[in-house]
Amino acid sequence: MFTGIIESLGKISHLTKEGENLHIEIKSTLAPELKIDQSVSHNGVCLTVVELKENAYVVTAIKETLDKTSLNSLKEGALINLERAMKMGDRLDGHIVQGHVDGVATCSNIEEADGSWSFTFEYKYEEFSTVEKGSITVNGVSLTVVNSKKGAFSVAIIPYTFENTNFKGIEVGNEVNLEFDIIGKYVKNLMKPYL
CATH class of the missing domain: 2.40.30.20 (Elongation Factor Tu (Ef-tu); domain 3)
Known part of the structure; x- marks a missing residue:
């Protein structure tokens, strides 16, 4: 975990x-x-x-x-x-991440803002989806989803994250690992019979 x-x-x-x-x-x-x-x-x-x-x-x-x-x-x-792996009793500063990647996504756009970056990723997994302001893990980094769409989402990257992760090396066209929020996956699975 x-x-x-x-x-x-x-x-x-x-x-x-x-x-x-x-x-x-x-x-x-x-x-x-x-x-x-x-x-x-x-x-x-x-x-x-x-x-x-x-x-x-x-x-x-x-x-x-x-x-x-x-x-x-x-x-x-x-x-x-x-x-x-986290230790029991530690603060959960990000979100619950299992390290079980659901699949890959492709970086489709990078925009530099005044002091931050917006990265957009596209994926082809219909069984997974993001939720606006929900959690997503990109290359192991816990992030908040912005601009959630079917098969795509964006994340905002602050300077600290950019400098201290491999986000600084991601370019348009690069593949990244995605792990969708575990709670969202359980809820979606439980709701399948009712949708």
């Missing part, structure tokens, strides 16, 4: 294919504090630490994960948003 508040940016130092699996080595200031079997959110994808190195660690993404997320497009040197 995560909150969507990014702790650190990691840097992809090595990618190794093994069969249909992808081993991802990440350099991070968090590495010395991690343990084998610990869950860490990587651009919103919950992955298990399988190996520790000096100032780096390794996680493995299987085919199912690669098929449903943007991790298959990672490149060495890319920045990745990192968040360790």
